[in-house]
Amino acid sequence: METIEKIRAAIRDVPDFPKPGILFKDLTPLMADGSLLRGAIGLFVDACRELRPDKIVGIEARGFIFGSAVATALGCGFVPIRKKGKLPWKTHGKAYALEYGQAEIEIHQDAVTEGARVVLIDDLLATGGTACAAIELLRETGADLLEVQFLVELDFLEGRIVLGDVPVRSFLHY
Amino acid sequence: METIEKIRAAIRDVPDFPKPGILFKDLTPLMADGSLLRGAIGLFVDACRELRPDKIVGIEARGFIFGSAVATALGCGFVPIRKKGKLPWKTHGKAYALEYGQAEIEIHQDAVTEGARVVLIDDLLATGGTACAAIELLRETGADLLEVQFLVELDFLEGRIVLGDVPVRSFLHY
Numbered sequence: 001m002e003t004i005e006k007i008r009a010a011i012r013d014v015p016d017f018p019k020p021g022i023l024f025k026d027l028t029p030l031m032a033d034g035s036l037l038r039g040a041i042g043l044f045v046d047a048c049r050e051l052r053p054d055k056i057v058g059i060e061a062r063g064f065i066f067g068s069a070v071a072t073a074l075g076c077g078f079v080p081i082r083k084k085g086k087l088p089w090k091t092h093g094k095a096y097a098l099e100y101g102q103a104e105i106e107i108h109q110d111a112v113t114e115g116a117r118v119v120l121i122d123d124l125l126a127t128g129g130t131a132c133a134a135i136e137l138l139r140e141t142g143a144d145l146l147e148v149q150f151l152v153e154l155d156f157l158e159g160r161i162v163l164g165d166v167p168v169r170s171f172l173h174y
Numbered sequence: 175m176e177t178i179e180k181i182r183a184a185i186r187d188v189p190d191f192p193k194p195g196i197l198f199k200d201l202t203p204l205m206a207d208g209s210l211l212r213g214a215i216g217l218f219v220d221a222c223r224e225l226r227p228d229k230i231v232g233i234e235a236r237g238f239i240f241g242s243a244v245a246t247a248l249g250c251g252f253v254p255i256r257k258k259g260k261l262p263w264k265t266h267g268k269a270y271a272l273e274y275g276q277a278e279i280e281i282h283q284d285a286v287t288e289g290a291r292v293v294l295i296d297d298l299l300a301t302g303g304t305a306c307a308a309i310e311l312l313r314e315t316g317a318d319l320l321e322v323q324f325l326v327e328l329d330f331l332e333g334r335i336v337l338g339d340v341p342v343r344s345f346l347h348y
Contacts, residue, residue: 018259024262028282028285032252033251034248034249034251037245037246038246038249055206060235062238064236065238065242065254068205068238068239068240069242072247074208075209075212076211077206078239079202079205079206080202080205085192088191088200089186111202111206
């Protein structure tokens with residue numbers, strides 16, 4: 001079985017999480033398997049290498065799990081995008097709508113210099129709300145956003161459309 | 175300059191964060207430097223290798239940044255301990271006191287099998303409240319907790335004392 005199919009087989013469907021009607025893709029069983037974790041990180045690393053990024057940017061919290069391991073493997077720096085109030089230095093912030101209410105994410109103003117080549121990584125693309133806010137934050141820093149990468153994309157939610165014209169790559173599709 | 179001293183030089187002191195009187199150790203500048211990130215991950219990896227862990231356990235959220243990269247480098251699985259309500263499957267939970275109110279963290283019941291050799295990783299040891307709760311959670315799973323490792327330890331807060339008799343290792347001390 002190919003790596004990608006082994007990863008797919010390890011993803012656990014959890015019905016009605018976080019609320020009724022949602023079929024949640026639980027990636028923790030693949031993370032807990034050393035060979036599959038390396039395999040998943042390797043997919044990102046191979047895709048990033050040709051892009052020659054200076055930094056990998058990861059979105060709190062599951063994006064940290066994939067993003068920092070990819071950055072370490074590539075020898076790049078890692079930049080966290082965090083929920084509001086978690087980063088201690090001067091930040092850019094971006095609010096975005098949730099189904100009920102809104103959320104806000106932040107990036108340190110000095111985390112990415114103008115023109116830096118960055119790849120944005122998260123575990124899963126669903127409706128794209130968080131990723132879209134993260135892309136706008138990176139634009140504010142003046143970064144050169146090369147690509148947005150996800151391990152899993154839920155095609156039927158069409159989140160890719162809201163991300164605009166930035167290149168998007170996902171390794172598994174549902 | 176040695177790796178450890180370069181890492182120390184990259185840590186930024188932020189006064190009065192998250193509240194007046196606290197001098198926050200901001201590790202994001204070292205994460206953003208590819209060479210220092212690799213250096214920091216290498217400290218954990220070298221310390222873990224002799225322990226021969228099956229899994230690396232990381233505490234949300236900054237523990238994910240170090241823990242998953244260490245697990246990937248070692249070829250181990252990675253297990254997240256998360257804030258209450260974030261893990262979709264059956265969990266063990268542990269509440270612990272904060273200065274005001276309390277918090278709760280969780281681990282998946284099937285994340286670690288009885289007798290599995292695990293190392294718990296977080297970025298920084300302060301008062302030890304979260305780490306202590308994480309250790310108790312791991313005891314509930316029946317894991318063999320080999321060591322708890324931190325990049326930074328704030329010695330003057332004496333968090334090490336509350337962790338009991340589990341081996342504790344930190345690479346930088348303040």
